[in-house]
Amino acid sequence: MKSQTSNQNSVAKISSTKRFFRTMVQQKYLYFMSLPFVIWIIVFSYVPIWGWLMAFQNYRPRNNILNQDWVGFKHFIELFSDERFYLVLRNTLAMSSMGLIVSFTVPVIFALLLNELRQQFFKRTIQTIAYLPHFVSWVVVSGIVTKMLSTDGGAVNELLMALHIIDQPIQFMAKGEWFWGIVTIADAWKETGWNTIIFLAAMSGIDPELYEASTVDGAGRFRKMWHITLPGIRTTFMVLFILSIGHLISIGFEKQFLLSNPLVNDYAEVLDLYALNYGINLSRYSYGTAIGIFNSVVSIILVFLANFIYKKVTKESVI
Amino acid sequence: MKKVKLGLSLLLVMTMLFLAACGNNSNNAGSTNSGSSNSGEEASLEPMTLRLASGDANPQWDNMQSDIGKFIKEKTGITIEQEFPVGGSDADMFALMVASDEYPDLVMPKGNVNKLVDAGALIDLRPLLEEHAPNIMKVYGEYINRLVHSAEDDSIYVLPLDGVGQTYFDAGGGFQIQHQVLEELGYPEIKTVKDYENAIKTYLEKNPTTEDGQPRIGLSLNGGEWQILISVTNPAFYATGAPDDGEFYVNQDTYEVIMHYQRPEEREYFRWLNHMNDIGLLDKESFVQKYDQYKSKIASGRVLGIIDQDWDYAEAENALKAEGKFEQTYANFPVTLDESYQDASFMGTGYLASYGIGITVDAKDPVRIIKFLDYLASEEGQILVNWGIEGQHYTVEDGKRVIIPEVLDMKVNDNNTFKKQTGIGNYFMSARYGDGVLDSTGNYFTTNFPDQIVAQYSEADKKTLAAYGKTVYKDFWPADDAFKERAYGAGWTINFDTASDANVIFQKSQDIMKKYIPQAILADPADFDKVYDEFMAELDKINVAKMNAEYSELIKKRVEMWSK
Helix, strand or coil: CHHHHHHHHHHHHHHHHHHHHHHHHHCHHHHHHHHHHHHHHHHHHHHHHHHHHHHHEECCCCCCCCCCEECCCHHHHHHHCCHHHHHHHHHHHHHHHHHHHHHHHHHHHHHHHHHCCCCHHHHHHHHHHHHHHHHCCHHHHHHHHHHHHCCCCCHHHHHHHHCCCCCCCCCHHHCHHHHHHHHHHHHHHHHHHHHHHHHHHHHHCCCHHHHHHHHHCCCCHHHHHHHHHHHHCHHHHHHHHHHHHHCCCCCCCHHHHHHCCHHHHHHHCCHHHHHHHHCHHHCCHHHHHHHHHHHHHHHHHHHHHHHHHHHHHHCCCCC | CHHHHHHHHHHHHHHHHHHHHHHHHHHHHHHHHHHHHHHHCCCCCCCEEEEEEECCCCCCCCCCCCHHHHHHHHHHCEEEEEECCCCCCHHHHHHHHHHHCCCCCEEECHHHHHHHHHCCCECCCHHHHHHHCHHHHHHHHHHHHHHECCCCCCCECCEECCCECCCCCCCCCCEEEEHHHHHHCCCCCCCEHHHHHHHHHHHHHHCCECCCCCECEEEECCCCCCCHHHHHHHHHHHHCCCCCECCEEECCCCCCEEEHHHCHHHHHHHHHHHHHHHCCCECCCCCCCCHHHHHHHHHCCCEEEEECCHHHHHHHHHHHHHCCCHHHCEEEECCECCCCCCCCCCCCCCCCCCCEEEEECCCCCHHHHHHHHHHHHCHHHHHHHHHCCECCCEEEECCEEEECHHHHHHHHHCHHHHHHHHCCCCCCCCCCECCCCECCCCCECCCCCHHHHHHHCCHHHHHHHHHHCCCCHHHHCCCHHHCCCCCCCCHHHCCCCCCCHHHHHHHHHHHHHHHHHHHHHHCCHHHHHHHHHHHHHHHHHCCHHHHHHHHHHHHHHHHHHHCC
C-alpha cells in the first residue's frame, strides 16, 4: 500500500516535469518572445549589481574594480555612526510616508467623484486639466511654489492678509517644520490628476450590471460607491500601494533639492541628496554605494513586509 | 499556422529592435575610432566638433552663432559645443562625469581638478605645450611652474584662464548702494558698515515705497543658494581686513589656518547683519529666496543695497540699464566693520593660476586641440576674443584700437545681447594676458583699461564718482601696495586631496555653516551669542582643527613650490 502511493507520487512527478517541458515546447514562441526582455533585465538590473563590490573597497576610479583596497564594512560602520544619516533618514521616511498617504487618498476620492459625473465631455475636460501639471518639471513647480509663498507679494500671503486671517506675512519657506507639508502639498498638486487615471481605468472595468442590480435593490449613490466601486478597485489599489511602499526610501531628491534653502536644510535633506553630497561629490564612490545598498535592502524588506500584512488580512498575495 | 506566423514575425520585430539598439552603439564606437585615426594630419581645416564641459553656467553662450563664433569656425574649422551644470553645482557635474567615466574633449572644471586627475581623466599638457604651443608658452612665460599640479606630480593638467600680468583697474565687489540713495543724501561718506546702514536707513525712511507704490527693500542678500558664500560669508573677510582665501583665514606670517568664521572679528560682522535684520533693513527673504527671485528683485529697482560681486548681479543690473533706470543701478564701496580695517580684496597674489581648461583622455585629437588653444592665445586670437573683428566691432584710429560707438552702446546698455551677438567674452578658453598688458602695436590686449572703463560708465556712475572726486570705483579701495603679496596665491585655488578625510570635514563644516549663519543673523539680538557659540561648538565637534592643520600643510607646500 505504502509503496504503491510513493510509486504513484513519482509517476505524478515525472509526468509533471514532462508536462512542463511539453508546454514549453508547445509555447516556444512565447518563450522566444520573452527572451529579449529577460536579457534586458539581466543586462540592466543584475549586471550593475557587480558595482556593489565598491562598497567594500576604497574605490578609486582610476583602477579596475577588482584591483582596489578591500576595507570590509568600514563604509557601513561610518554610515551608521554618522548623526546626519539618521537625520536624513527621518526626513526621507517622513516625507515619503506623507506623500504615500496623500497620493493614495486624494486621487481615489477624486476618481470616485469624476466617476460619478454623467457628462462625458465635462469629465474628460476636468481629467485632462487635472493631469497636466504632471508634465510640468519640478524646476518650474518649485519656482511657482516659492513665488506663491513669498512674503514679498506672494499670492498665499496676500490672500490671507486680505481675509484678515493674519496681519503679518508668514515666511512659509523659512519654517523647517512646515517644509514636509509644503513638499507634500506641492506633490499632491502636481500628481493627483495623473494618479487618478489608473483608478478611473479600474473603475470603468467594473461590470455595469452590478450597479443596475443595486439600483433595483434601492441602493443610493454613496452605497454604490462604498459597496461596488471601492471593492472593485481594491486589487489595483493594493498592487500599486505595495509597490509604492517599496519606493518609500528612494523618493529621489528633485523636489527637496529645488525647494530647500539653508534655513530648512535640516528638514529638507533626504537620503539621495546625502549620498550625492557626502558620496559622489567628495569622490567617495564607495560610501555612496554603501548608501545605495542600504536603500535597496530596506526597500526589499518593506515590499515583503507590506505584502505579508496584506496576505494576513485578505488571504491574497500580490507578489 | 497563422498564429505561428504571427508569433514568428513578432519575435523578428522584437529581436530587430533589440539588435538595432545594440547596433547603434557599435556604430558610434566605430565612427569615433575613425575620427582618431586622422590625428596625424597637420593644421587641417576639416570641420571638427569639440565638446567642452564648463563648470560655470553661461546663459549668454552663443553656440558659435555669434560674430566671433562664426569667425573662429571659419578660421579653424572647429565648433565648440558647451555643456553646463544643470540645476546642481559644478561639483555634481564633474563627480558624475568621473562616475560615468566618459569625458568630453575639453573641461573647465573649476575647483574639481583633483577629482579628474585622480580618475586619470586629464592628459599631461606639458609635452603638447612644448611641441605645439609657442604662443601659450609665451603668455605664461616665467609663470609656467605655477601651472604644475603638485609637488609630487609635475604634470600640467589645466591651463589657467586668469589673465597674465593682470592689473586691476576697477573693482567689482564690495558693498553696493543705489545711485539715487547717494544723490538724495548728498553723497555721504560710505566707509564703515554704520555709514552704509545709515544711508540706507535714512533713504528708506523718506522713501518707503517706489513711485508705483511697491515697498522698497533695504538690503537683500543672495543667501538662498550656493551664493551664500559670495553674498553673506565672503564679505565677512573683506569687512574685517582679510583677503578671500576660500573658507579659511591664513595667518600671513606663520601660515597657520583657521576657518574664517572662527575669527572673533567676523562674529562682529555677523552681529551687524543680525542688527540689520533686527531693525528691519535686511530683506526677510534673504536666506529663502532663489537666485531668480533675487535677480528679479534687483531688476525691479526696489533693492537699495546689496553685498555681492558684479558678476553675480550684473545680469539684473543690465536689465535696469536696458530700461534706462540708471539711478537704480549700483555704486560699490569697500565697506569695513570700522575705521581700523582696510578692505583687502586686492591683496596681491602674484600670477594666480586658478581655474582653467584641460584636455581629457577621451579627446579625439589632442594635438589639434592644443593648436586651436594656441591660436586663441596668439596675439591675433587674443585681440579677436577681447575686441572682436576689425571693422565690425572696433576700428584702428591713429594706431589705436577703438570700439565702434554703436557696439559700445550695446555693450554698456544691453550687455546680455551684446555678449550673445558679438561673442566677446564667450571665448576666453585659453591662456591670455590680463588687463593692462600691451600688445606689439602698443594697444591693450583687453578692453579694460582706464580710458575704456570710464567710457563704459553710465552717466549715473560718472556723476557719483565725480561727487566723490574719483575716476573709477577702484579708487575707493586701498592702493595696491597697501598689502604684502600672498606667497601662496589665493586659498580658494588650493584643494584637498580627494581621498583625504579633510574633505568630509569640510563638507560637514559647510552644512553646519549654512545652518547656523542664517540662524544667527535672523536670531533675536539677545540670542545672537548663544547661537554663534553653538555654531563654534558644532565646528569643534566635527574636528575642524584637523582640517585646518591639513590645510596649513597644503599652503606651506604651495609656498615652497611657487618660491622655487
